[in-house]
Structure formats: structure tokens, C-alpha cells
Amino acid sequence: xxxxxxxxxxxxxxxxxxxxxxxxxxxxxxxxxxxxxxxxxxxxxxxxxxxxxxxxxxxxxxxxxxxxxxxxxxxxxxxxxxxxxxxxxxxxxxxxxxxxxxxxxxxxxxxxxxxxxxxxxxxxxxxxxxxxxxxxxxxxxxxxxxxxxxxxxxxxxxxxxxxxxxxxxxxxxxxxxxxxxxxxxxxxxxxxxxxxx
Amino acid sequence: xxxxxxxxxxxxxxxxxxxxxxxxxxxxxxxxxxxxxxxxxxxxxxxxxxxxxxxxxxxxxxxxxxxxxxxxxxxxxxxxxxxxxxxxxxxxxxxxxxxxxxxxxxxxxxxxxxxxxxxxxxxxxxxxxxxxxxxxxxxxxxxxxxxxxxxxxxxxxxxxxxxxxxxxxxxxxxxxxxxxxxxxxxxxxxxxxxxxxxxxxxxxxxxxxxxxxxxxxxxxxxxxxxxxxxxxxxxxxxxxxxxxxxxxxxxxxxxxxxxxxxxxxxxxxxxxxxxxxxxxxxxxxxxxxxxxxxxxxxxxxxxxxxxxxxxxxxxxxxxxxxxxxxxxxxxxxxxxxxxxxxxxxxxxxxxxxxxxxxxxxxxxxxxxxxxxxxxxxxxxxxxxxxxxxxxxxxxxxxxxxxxxxxxxxxxxxxxxxxxxxxxxxxxxxxxxxxxxxxxxxxxxxxxxxxxxxxxxxxxxxxxxxxxxxxxxxxxxxxxxxxxxxxxxxxxxxxxxxxxxxxxxxxxxxxxxxxxxxxxxxxxxxxxxxxxxxxxxxx
Numbered sequence: 001x002x003x004x005x006x007x008x009x010x011x012x013x014x015x016x017x018x019x020x021x022x023x024x025x026x027x028x029x030x031x032x033x034x035x036x037x038x039x040x041x042x043x044x045x046x047x048x049x050x051x052x053x054x055x056x057x058x059x060x061x062x063x064x065x066x067x068x069x070x071x072x073x074x075x076x077x078x079x080x081x082x083x084x085x086x087x088x089x090x091x092x093x094x095x096x097x098x099x100x101x102x103x104x105x106x107x108x109x110x111x112x113x114x115x116x117x118x119x120x121x122x123x124x125x126x127x128x129x130x131x132x133x134x135x136x137x138x139x140x141x142x143x144x145x146x147x148x149x150x151x152x153x154x155x156x157x158x159x160x161x162x163x164x165x166x167x168x169x170x171x172x173x174x175x176x177x178x179x180x181x182x183x184x185x186x187x188x189x190x191x192x193x194x195x196x197x
Numbered sequence: 198x199x200x201x202x203x204x205x206x207x208x209x210x211x212x213x214x215x216x217x218x219x220x221x222x223x224x225x226x227x228x229x230x231x232x233x234x235x236x237x238x239x240x241x242x243x244x245x246x247x248x249x250x251x252x253x254x255x256x257x258x259x260x261x262x263x264x265x266x267x268x269x270x271x272x273x274x275x276x277x278x279x280x281x282x283x284x285x286x287x288x289x290x291x292x293x294x295x296x297x298x299x300x301x302x303x304x305x306x307x308x309x310x311x312x313x314x315x316x317x318x319x320x321x322x323x324x325x326x327x328x329x330x331x332x333x334x335x336x337x338x339x340x341x342x343x344x345x346x347x348x349x350x351x352x353x354x355x356x357x358x359x360x361x362x363x364x365x366x367x368x369x370x371x372x373x374x375x376x377x378x379x380x381x382x383x384x385x386x387x388x389x390x391x392x393x394x395x396x397x398x399x400x401x402x403x404x405x406x407x408x409x410x411x412x413x414x415x416x417x418x419x420x421x422x423x424x425x426x427x428x429x430x431x432x433x434x435x436x437x438x439x440x441x442x443x444x445x446x447x448x449x450x451x452x453x454x455x456x457x458x459x460x461x462x463x464x465x466x467x468x469x470x471x472x473x474x475x476x477x478x479x480x481x482x483x484x485x486x487x488x489x490x491x492x493x494x495x496x497x498x499x500x501x502x503x504x505x506x507x508x509x510x511x512x513x514x515x516x517x518x519x520x521x522x523x524x525x526x527x528x529x530x531x532x533x534x535x536x537x538x539x540x541x542x543x544x545x546x547x548x549x550x551x552x553x554x555x556x557x558x559x560x561x562x563x564x565x566x567x568x569x570x571x572x573x574x575x576x577x578x579x580x581x582x583x584x585x586x587x588x589x590x591x592x593x594x595x596x597x598x599x600x601x602x603x604x605x606x607x608x609x610x611x612x613x614x615x616x617x618x619x620x621x622x623x624x625x626x627x628x629x630x631x632x633x634x635x636x637x638x639x640x641x642x643x644x645x646x647x648x649x650x651x652x653x654x655x656x657x658x659x660x661x662x663x664x665x666x667x668x669x670x671x672x673x674x675x676x677x678x679x680x681x682x683x684x685x686x687x688x689x690x691x692x693x694x695x696x697x698x699x700x701x702x703x704x705x706x707x708x709x710x711x712x713x714x715x716x717x718x719x720x721x722x723x724x725x726x727x728x729x730x731x732x733x734x735x
Contacts, residue, residue, distance in 0.1 A: 046555035
């Protein structure tokens with residue numbers, strides 16, 4: 001198996017927790033893993049990206065080559081589109097549709113969504129709304145992980161176990177909230193599209 | 198017992214060093230090196246063994262503290278970002294002259310592509326001219342394994358070892374197999390040759406000859422190093438020399454194995470015999486290395502002709518920015534046309550996607566300082582503000598556009614002084630608390646001694662913010678430090694950087710800008726990120 005995943009978002013949105021959970025699940029499944037992230041200045045509200053590579057064979061590069069990503073997972077629609085050159089021809093985009101506007105020249109929202117929706121293999125919905133409904137607003141990153149779960153080459157239960165392990169030391173309530181958000185994201189994505197065969 | 202665990206490159210090295218009998222970790226925070234000391238600080242072994250793990254005031258003090266520990270026979274590491282090497286350079290270069298007693302590893306984390314830095318300098322050049330051996334791991338596992346190896350090398354050759362890593366190793370996580378049994382720490386023991394540690398000219402001349410002679414020994418170490426590997430290949434039209442993580446990008450291009458002979462270099466001085474071995478069997482050479490063309494320049498003697506050498510100097514690979522698997526595929530395509538598919542036909546980015554630069558956090562005190570400063574500047578025709586290294590460098594960006602320079606740690610105060618000396622009024626420096634104690638205090642002493650007409654704003658957020666909130670050496674004593682240096686208390690002011698103090702802060706700035714002498718304003722408010730963390734802990 002092999003999954004090359006691009007995680008995208010704005011500094012502070014919590015994409016690195018997604019990487020931690022998938023990392024934990026991969027380690028448990030005895031897979032190889034490489035995950036490159038950027039710390040420091042770019043974390044201050046700028047665009048952030050992390051490459052996450054899972055494989056049953058040894059992985060060479062920490063960075064995903066262009067045209068090779070199986071999936072782009074993003075908490076922000078414009079950030080999802082930023083990394084298109086990395087996406088493989090049949091790759092998927094899973095993104096929240098909630099814009100994070102912290103720059104004066106943010107593109108026109110309708111045009112952005114039109115570009116996104118015109119593409120094949122897109123799962124896009126308001127993840128903040130689903131997070132609020134199923135858990136708390138802060139869990140929208142887990143909604144995103146749920147929405148992407150069917151398109152990552154790891155069993156869904158293994159990812160859920162990863163969430164439980166990673167949040168275990170923060171208490172039962174937080175674990176349940178995050179699992180609930182994850183399941184809600186998964187369910188919503190399945191409603192919106194046919195899962196992988 | 199061995200365990201598999203998920204570690205950043207930084208953490209893998211730290212773990213390796215800790216379990217190889219480390220007695221002291223020394224560092225000043227700097228991306229991408231910060232997580233090394235943080236890992237050591239959080240390890241239970243550190244507490245159990247009483248391993249030193251406090252942050253130092255700057256990279257030079259860290260380097261010297263570690264050298265003192267090595268003098269006493271114990272194992273120490275110093276960790277810094279690449280530009281920290283410039284600060285530590287005096288101590289680093291001279292540590293080759295003293296040599297090491299206990300194993301001493303100096304980690305320089307380079308940042309090609311400048312994800313969080315002001316230049317792309319390549320630390321291997323420091324090792325080269327100081328005549329210090331250099332290790333350059335290509336994977337997280339090697340970063341772990343090479344820590345113990347590095348201590349042994351340092352003790353075997355009686356010299357410090359430079360450990361060069363780059364962002365994409367430092368900040369990339371992978372599964373690492375680690376040992377659970379820590380090696381004992383060294384006992385206190387003194388250098389065999391105490392004279393070598395007193396670098397007076399008479400001693401230094403003797404030592405310098407020895408150091409030059411020792412290059413044979415350190416080069417032989419590199420020739421025999423298990424980390425320098427020559428892999429044979431069937432296609433001799435090209436021989437590839439890779440160093441550090443560049444090896445991974447080449448392997449990425451050839452998942453079924455590379456048909457060109459390949460020499461992977463992870464230990465310097467450059468193993469010349471291994472290089473000759475490769476060159477003798479190939480028609481051309483391509484050097485693929487992260488950073489500046491260090492190996493490549495060594496291969497291109499000014500007058501030697503014959504063998505074609507490809508790399509960054511002939512434009513085969515980009516001269517700036519970090520390497521990527523795509524750039525490496527593009528270069529190798531010259532000799533291996535089947536790689537063409539790896540470098541074309543990608544999706545394009547819609548042009549409506551615009552850059553999203555970083556910004557100061559909402560609720561950050563630096564915002565209040567800049568907003569008051571900008572209003573104060575409106576009362577003067579041409580105010581110049583010299584900035585420094587930290588979150589507040591973001592004050593250059595919109596909406597503040599408030600600073601005119603950012604060069605190196607501490608340069609705000611000294612450049613403002615030079616500008617004031619040149620006749621600039623008002624001349625203003627803005628510096629953070631951690632940067633002030635790193636390299637600002639000495640410059641302030643110059644200004645105090647001359648009562649230079651300028652204003653220094655110390656924007657104190659009680660932490661080292663940009664690197665994620667490490668302890669800052671001056672916390673709670675900035676005013677005392679200024680007074681201790683001889684600052685006139687009448688022009689030393691403290692104000693809380695809060696929105697409600699906007700008018701008072703603005704007026705304070707205006708008054709001090711008009712004063713024909715030195716003023717220091719300490720504007721204080723805890724970093725919003727660390728404040729949140731503290732609130733959570735209760």
C-alpha cells in the first residue's frame with residue numbers, strides 16, 4: 001500500500017494534529033512513514049503545508065514529488081488549490097469550504113468554489129458546521145480527517161484508534177468529542193460521494 | 198531492546214545523543230534546530246541523570262559552555278540554526294585549536310529555501326575551514342545512529358564534530374529504531390595535553406601544525422566511514438555524488454534501483470580516494486547536494502580539464518532554494534530520458550490563488566507597539582526604524598509597514614546608533630526581549646557610553662516567541678540590565694503594550710524621539726501563545 005498525502009491549511013488551524021494521528025496509526029500498522037512539516041515563521045497565520053507519506057515499502061524522499069499526491073487534505077479552500085501541481089491525475093481533494101480570510105486580496109469566494117467544484121474527485125463541505133453539530137467548532141480538523149478517511153490507504157478503525165491514542169492524555173471527554181467529529185465527517189463524505197471501491 | 202518510534206530528525210539526533218551518555222545540552226532556540234534541546238528537556242532521562250538542558254543566552258555562550266564540559270571529559274552537544282554558527286564562530290573555529298576531550302558535537306541546522314531565515318549559508322564550509330570533521334545524515338535513522346558515532350569520532354580524534362542537518366530532515370518525522378538502554382555518562386577527567394587549551398601564539402603554532410597533520414586521520418575516518426557508501430551501477434555514462442538528504446531524492450527517482458554508480462557522502466573531510474574511485478569508472482559526474490555547491494567546488498579545480506562535472510555551477514540544478522525530488526529528476530533526465538514523466542504535465546495553480554504571508558497574532562502586544570509607533574512617526578518628517586530578528590520582524594508587512602531594516606540578531610540597536618551618528622533623527626531601534634539579551638546588550642552599552650540620540654524599544658513578550666515560546670534569559674530583569682549598563686533612569690520607561698495604552702505609548706514615543714539623547718522604552722505584554730498555554734495549565 002501507499003498513500004502520499006498533502007495536508008494544507010493556515011498556520012494554527014491544526015493540520016499537524018491530523019499528521020500526528022495518521023502517524024500513530026501507521027506506526028501501529030507497522031508501515032513506513034515520512035512526514036515533513038514547517039515550523040517557525042510560517043506558522044504565524046501564513047500558509048502551511050505538510051507532506052505525509054505512508055507505505056508498506058521503504059520511502060525515499062521526505063517531500064512528495066509533483067504529480068504524485070494521492071490526496072490533498074485541506075482546512076481551507078484556497079489552500080487546497082495552492083498545491084494542485086502535486087496532485088496525481090486521479091488524486092482527490094478533500095477540503096472544508098470555510099474560507100480563512102486574513103489577507104486583503106483574498107479571491108472572490110464564488111469563483112474559488114466554482115474552480116474547486118469543476119474538478120473531478122472533490123469532497124468539499126462546511127466542516128465547521130459539521131464540527132459544531134457533532135462536537136465543538138475546535139474539532140473541525142477531525143471532521144476533515146473523517147471526510148478523508150475513505151481515501152487514505154489505512155483501515156478507518158485504525159485511524160479512529162489513532163485519535164483515541166493521541167488524545168488519550170487529554171481526557172475522555174476530548175477523546176469522545178474528536179471521535180464524534182471524525183465519524184460525522186466520515187458519514188458526511190459518504191453521503192456526498194461514493195466511497196472507494 | 199530496540200523500540201520503533203516516530204521522531205523528527207531533530208528528535209532522533211537528540212535521542213541518540215541522550216542515550217550515548219550525554220552530560221550537557223546547550224542551545225539558543227532557532228528554526229529548524231529548536232526541537233533538539235526541547236526533546237532533551239522533556240526526556241525523563243535528563244531529570245534522572247541531571248543532564249544540563251537550560252537555554253543559553255546565545256549560540257556563542259552555548260558553544261563555550263559545551264566546550265567547558267568537554268574540557269572536563271564529559272559528552273556535550275551544542276545546537277543552533279545555521280546563522281547561529283556566525284555568532285558561535287569565534288568559539289567554534291578555536292575549538293578546533295583546543296580540540297575536544299569529552300565528545301563534543303556541534304549541530305548546525307541549515308535552512309535552504311529560507312523557510313524561517315535570512316540567508317542560505319551552508320555550514321559545511323565552517324567545518325572545512327576550521328578543519329573539523331563534519332557529519333551529514335540523510336535519514337532520521339542516520340541522525341539517531343550518527344549521534345553515538347559522532348561522540349566516538351570526536352573522542353577518537355580529540356576534536357569537536359560538526360553535525361549538519363537541513364530543514365527537511367530536522368522537521369520531518371519518520372519511524373526510527375532506538376535503543377532503550379542508555380550508555381553510562383563519562384567520568385570527569387582532564388585533557389591529556391593541557392597546554393593545547395591555552396591558545397597563546399607559542400602553543401597555537403604547535404597545535405596548528407598538529408591540526409593540519411590530523412587532517413590525514415580525519416580524512417581516513419571518512420574514507421572508511423560506514424556512512425560513506427559507493428554503490429556500483431551498470432550505466433557508466435554518469436557517476437552520481439550525493440550528500441545528506443539529496444540521496445533520498447535520487448532514490449525517489451529510481452524506485453527499482455539506480456543504474457548509475459553512486460557515492461553517498463555523509464562524512465567529511467571529503468573522502469578523496471572514494472571520489473577518485475567513482476570518477477575513474479564514469480564518463481561524467483553529477484553532484485547533487487543540499488545547500489551551496491561545496492563538494493562540487495572541491496571537484497572543479499581551477500585548471501583541471503577532462504571530466505565533466507554537473508551540478509549547481511553549470512545550471513543543471515538550481516543554485517538557490519532547497520532541492521526537491523522534481524529538481525533532481527529534471528537534472529538526471531539529461532542522462533536518463535525515461536525520467537521525463539517525473540518533471541512535466543502537472544496541474545496548474547489557478548492564478549486567483551494568492552500568497553498568504555505570516556502575520557502577527559491577534560492579541561499580540563507587538564501589534565500595539567507598532568500601532569503607537571506608526572502614529573508617533575506621523576509627527577516627524579523622516580523617522581527611521583531599525584528592526585531585529587523575531588516575530589516583530591513581521592511589522593515590516595502590511596498593515597504596519599513600520600520597519601526599515603532586519604539584518605542579524607541585535608543589529609537594530611547598533612544600526613540605529615550608526616544612523617544617529619550619521620545625523621538621522623529620530624533614529625529608533627525595535628528589538629525583542631530574547632534578542633536583546635542574545636546580542637542587544639553590548640550594543641546598548643555603546644549607545645549609553647556616548648548618550649547617542651536614539652530610542653530603543655524593547656518589545657518584551659516574556660518569551661522567545663517565533664520559535665514557539667522558550668524561556669528568555671532577560672525575563673523579569675530587563676530594566677535592571679539597562680540600569681546596570683549605566684542607562685539614565687530618567688529616560689528608561691516601562692509601559693504595558695495594551696490597546697488602552699495606545700495614546701500614552703504614542704505620546705511617550707513622541708517625547709523620547711524629541712529628546713537629544715538615549716532613551717529606552719520597555720513595552721511589555723506576555724506573548725498571546727504562551728499566555729494561552731499558561732492559562733490552560735491553570
